[in-house]
Amino acid sequence: MLDIWFTENHTEGYRVSWRVDKILYTEKSPFQEIAVIESPDLGRALLLNNMVQTTTRFEFIYHEMIAHVPLMMHPRPKRVIIIGGGDGGTVREVLKHPAVEAVELVEIDERVIEISKEWLPEISFALGSHKVNILIEDGLKYVKRYSSRYDVIIVDCTDPGGPSLELFSRGFYQDVFQALKDDGIMVSQTGSPTFSPHFKQAVENIRQVFPHSKPYLTSEPAYMAGFWTFTIGSKEYKFDHINAGRVLTADTRYYTPEIHRAAFVLPKYIDQLI
Ligand code: AG3
Numbered sequence: 001m002l003d004i005w006f007t008e009n010h011t012e013g014y015r016v017s018w019r020v021d022k023i024l025y026t027e028k029s030p031f032q033e034i035a036v037i038e039s040p041d042l043g044r045a046l047l048l049n050n051m052v053q054t055t056t057r058f059e060f061i062y063h064e065m066i067a068h069v070p071l072m073m074h075p076r077p078k079r080v081i082i083i084g085g086g087d088g089g090t091v092r093e094v095l096k097h098p099a100v101e102a103v104e105l106v107e108i109d110e111r112v113i114e115i116s117k118e119w120l121p122e123i124s125f126a127l128g129s130h131k132v133n134i135l136i137e138d139g140l141k142y143v144k145r146y147s148s149r150y151d152v153i154i155v156d157c158t159d160p161g162g163p164s165l166e167l168f169s170r171g172f173y174q175d176v177f178q179a180l181k182d183d184g185i186m187v188s189q190t191g192s193p194t195f196s197p198h199f200k201q202a203v204e205n206i207r208q209v210f211p212h213s214k215p216y217l218t219s220e221p222a223y224m225a226g227f228w229t230f231t232i233g234s235k236e237y238k239f240d241h242i243n244a245g246r247v248l249t250a251d252t253r254y255y256t257p258e259i260h261r262a263a264f265v266l267p268k269y270i271d272q273l274i
Pocket residue numbers: 008051052053054085086087088089090156157158159189223
């Protein structure tokens with residue numbers, strides 16, 4: 001049996017590895033190195049610059065948690081924008097809410113979309129919906145153009161280091177704040193509370209801009225053992241408040257209203273970090 005392993009370095013001293021059955025596709029786009037590999041334990045995986053973005057086995061956890069938490073906080077999420085998320089998993093979850101009328105997906109790297117369409121159809125199929133408008137653009141510049149336009153903004157980006165660096169800055173969150181309506185909500189993936197060097201600063205930057213903000217937790221086996229975080233920035237609604245009148249009609253495998261509330265309960269050592 002071939003003994004090929006994929007390894008992601010989370011820090012200088014912490015790596016996570018899994019066996020690879022097949023390397024299905026690799027390409028160097030103008031923005032990053034893209035690969036699709038097959039693993040016996042995680043299924044098909046999309047890698048960007050050697051960092052795992054999504055796997056067919058565990059993607060539901062991340063995509064349900066990044067989408068349903070902000071959408072269930074909002075009474076009428078009609079207009080949603082996703083920054084990044086070219087694999088389409090977040091779009092698929094957002095469209096499970098019948099209230100959503102229009103989704104704009106702003107992805108800087110067109111190749112991520114095309115490769116996901118070809119190799120990860122079970123994740124990317126919703127990109128073809130008539131409610132979705134795909135824009136190949138830098139999300140950083142895109143949000144600057146609008147004011148009071150969106151109900152929910154979802155930042156489904158890679159970790160800072162590649163093209164995403166500025167998507168964790170205070171200036172960007174200020175532009176997101178502007179682009180949201182008066183009761184708008186944003187969420188961003190903010191990494192591992194213990195191993196991602198940007199976690200603390202990202203949470204702090206969001207807190208400086210939004211009246212209500214808080215990280216929430218999930219556990220995503222594909223990224224690493226332990227917690228992964230998302231952070232909410234909200235203009236009006238409280239983070240753990242599931243809006244009265246909202247009933248989840250979406251078919252989910254991870255998200256429930258109980259999980260929603262529980263995800264905001266932080267272990268003491270994480271609470272003390274922020
Ligand atoms: N978005 C990025 C998740 C961060 C992964 N980080 C890592 N492996 N170090 C995932 C895109 C899914 N739509």
